[in-house]
Amino acid sequence: MSQEDKCGCFSQPDHQSMEFYSPVFPHKYPNSTECVLRLDAEHGYFIRIDFRDYFSLEPSEDCQYDSLEVRDGAHGYSDLKGRYCGSDFPPIITSKGRHLWLRFKSDETIQGEGFKAVYSFVKNPAGTPRPQVDPCLFELSGVQGLISHENITEERLNYTVTYNYPIDCTWMVRVKPNEKIYVFFETFKLYEPNECDHNYVDIFGAETDLRNQLKHYCGSVADPIVSTTNLIHLRFFALERARETQFRAWFTAFRDSNQNDISEGLPPCNTMEFYCDDATCIHKSLRCNGIKNCKNEYDEDDCNVLNSLKFDITSDHIIIILTLGCALLGGMCFAMCFNCIRKLIRDGRQIHENIRRSREQLEERSQRSQSMSATSSPQTSHRPPMNEGGPWYIADAKSNGHPHIRSESESESEGDDDEDEEELDDLEESCVEMRDCECQTRDSLLTRRDSGQTQLPMTPPPPPPPNRRPPGLPSLSSGHPPSVPTPPPPPGTHYGRSPVAPSDHYGTYGRPPVPRLNDPYEVEDQSDDPYTQRYRAEAVIEMKERGHYEPTKSPKTTPDVLATH
Incomplete structure (x- = not known):
């Protein structure tokens, strides 16, 4: 006999008579049998069980051999109402809910007569305290x-x-x-x-x-x-x-x-x-x-x-990490942008300050140069004495070493020329690298410079003819000679001559000159005509007053200044 056949009387109750019995009732229940019964009532009803006629199971301590187990609920883990065995009738059992769970168990030895039970559904007298809910x-x-x-x-x-x-x-x-x-x-x-x-x-x-x-x-x-x-x-x-x-x-x-x-x-x-x-x-x-x-x-x-690397982005710790990371990244970006903007503003202010200082320096330099040109003009500070309104002689590179007569207005206009100023500035700045910034003399030009040889003077050029007149002077004619200004005295030891007083060296107009010994440039007087006498021309070199030295790039070559007679 199968287990289902044995448990038919217990697990499948008679719903019309509302009764259930021990397995194979009315015969003795079989050994090694286990059957389960679940009784369900409608919502708002309780279940009540009453054992009638007889009840006989193998007696044992704690009903450990043959027993009937009743639980208040729909599962075997529900609250235990009681476990029964022996020949004593169990009390009337009433459920707290709408379910009761029952199990019959027998061991391998000793069989009993079994039992008969009647169940009924009792309406809850307190009504329906809570609505019905589906099983979870x-x-x-x-x-x-x-x-x-x-x-x-x-x-x-x-x-x-x-x-x-x-x-x-x-x-x-x-x-x-x-x-x-x-x-x-x-x-x-x-x-x-x-x-x-x-x-x-x-x-x-x-x-x-x-x-x-x-x-x-x-x-x-x-x-x-x-x-x-x-x-x-x-x-x-x-x-x-x-x-x-x-x-x-x-x-x-x-x-x-x-x-x-x-x-x-x-x-x-x-x-x-x-x-x-x-x-x-x-x-x-x-x-x-x-x-x-x-x-x-x-x-x-x-x-x-x-x-x-899989992770749940919706988890709490991932959200916290992402939030902190985004906040940190945003703070770093803000700090970088703030520092960049502040640096740009500071650099812009510095640039404007440098431009302002440069303009002030240029204006100050321009004003200083103008004041220096007005107060310390080379024409007025280094001009040799001459007769009022009379001409004066200058020898420069343009006149090819010959005396050239300039008027005072012409010299002032040429002194203001930008090209001449640039040439003079270049000449001053080149003095740092030039070997000799002095004016070159005839002796220096005629002297051979050699590191390994002794410097020997060269033969000077022949003097001009006695009857040659300086350019720009009127021709000789009968009558009294025109007034000629007396040139300034030459410096001492000029061209190797011994120093003499100006009055002894040049003399005055109408007085014969004092003879000088060993003068290579002395010309003998061939006649009594004062106009045929030789006159010495002196060159005056004009240079602006040297200002504040500013190092600049030296030109490749700078010609020497030649002073001629």
Whole structure:
């Protein structure tokens, strides 16, 4: 006889007569039998059970051999109403809700007469204190799945808060018949740890009774667990004050590998599976998915770098890190922009200040040059004495060494010429690099300079004819000669001559000159005509007053100034 046939009288009650009996009633119940009965009433009704006629089960201490177990609820983990055995009738049993769960169990020895029970539905005399709510039950299957507090609907949580009704949810996980289930907790945070009456998590096997209970979690740590069958039940219970409990558990379907059956020579896992190196095989799609599907976590080893960098951007710590990073980057950008703008403003002010100073220096230099040209003109400061309104002689490079008569207005106009000023400035600036900035004399020009030889004077050129007159003077005619200004006296030791007084050297007009000894330029008087007498012309070199020295680039060549007679 099958188990279903044995339990027919108990597990399938007579709904018309509303009675149920022990297995194979009215005969003695069989040995090694286990049957379960669940009675459900409509919303707003209770269930009441009354045992009649007879009740006879094998007596034992704590009813550990043959017994009838009654629980106030729809599952084997519901509150225990009582466990009964022997020949004493149990009391009338009334449920607190609309469900009752009953189980009959017998061992291998000693049989009894059994029992007969009548059940009824009693309307709640207090009315309906709370509306009906659907059972909190979830069914899952597949090679992998998530069991989490997030699966509980918001409506169910609000119902708990409104009516102070506990949260009692069950997840039923079923995989293929030849597979088992591996469960590990990713998150486990009970609101009131170690308060097992207020909040806890239970895992059961194929049945939801305490005998099939695999694990009971009510602390702060939840260890992984492996089932022995292809069906498990996970129950979460929490009172209204502990409804904020959080947990996340992943289940994985696996099967035992073929290594135990060496005789067949089969590989550990087939082509659609991954070998976990612990005599188990999981589906190939679970490889490197970021979830620990193998007990030893070998499925996440040697994975792609991209998979190892996966992260949940919606998590709290990732949001905090991104926020701080963005704030830091924004602060750095602002600081860089602020410093750049401040530097540009400072540089602009410095440039304007430099331009202003340059303009002031140029204006000051221009004013100084104008004042110097007005007060220290070369024509007025270095002009030799002459008769009022009379001409004076200057020898320069343009006249090719010959005396040239300039008027005072002409010299002033030429002194203001920019080209002459530039030539004079170049001449002054080139004095730093020139070997000799003095005016070159005839002796210096006629003297051969040689580092290895003694300097010997060269023969001077012949003097001009006696009857030659300076250019610009009127021709000789009868009558009294015109008044000729007396030239200034030459400097001492000029051209190697001994110093003499001006009156002795030049004399005056109409008085014969005093003869000088060894004068190479002396011309004998050939006649008594004073106009035929030789006159000496002196050259005056005009140069502006040297201003403040400013180093400039020296020209490549600077000609010497030649003073001639």
